[in-house]
Amino acid sequence: MSGTGERPILIPVAVDALMEAIDNETLRWTLRITRGDPLPSAPIERVRRCVVILGANLGTLIDRPMEVVPALIPHPQGGDYLGKEALDGVDAVLRLAGFHDQAINLLGLQEPSEEWLPESCHVCGRQLVFASLSESTVRCRSCRNVWGQDEFMRLNNPFLAA
Structure with a gap:
């Protein structure tokens, strides 16, 4: 052998x-x-x-x-x-x-189509939020809510929400 x-x-x-x-x-x-x-x-x-x-x-x-x-x-x-x-x-x-x-x-060389965000979802509180790079939307993988990026920033910023 x-x-x-x-x-x-x-x-x-x-x-x-x-x-x-x-x-x-x-x-x-x-x-x-x-x-x-x-x-x-x-x-x-x-x-x-x-x-x-x-x-x-x-x-x-x-x-x-x-x-x-x-x-x-x-x-x-x-x-x-x-x-x-x-x-x-x-x-x-x-x-x-x-x-x-x-x-x-x-x-595994494809360009990413979405980017995970560090913010938590203001609806469910989980940190499963991502922004689409091809559309101007933000989605939560947990509760499935969808927002425009400007709306999401307004809803998640306590200074703009008041």
Whole structure:
């Protein structure tokens, strides 16, 4: 028996599946753009090269006409089967952008959409209040009340309430 005494670090299934999907999709569209130019065999280097090629040829990619491509189709009883999909360049860009969004979410790099406030809720007294960064509202997670930010500041400031 040989090997190290250390246990392998397992990659979460969602991460591994996304890496595989990114590799497959970037390779699919790069081969169509380059007409089969050789690419690195190591997945990480292949994806890097494909992203460079696709980025440099984005207009060409978007303009690709509809074509039937092989695809894994989910089977209603579970699993996948090899089928075909009709995709064009816009579909390619949307799919790649979707993978980018999935990667951002898996890595926890998305911009926050709300900010917790140090104030307690003046209705229930709990410190579960947050402000939306995209809207000018304040919400309490406990009692579910919603206020405009100006109204919340007025209600929570004893000097303005008088």
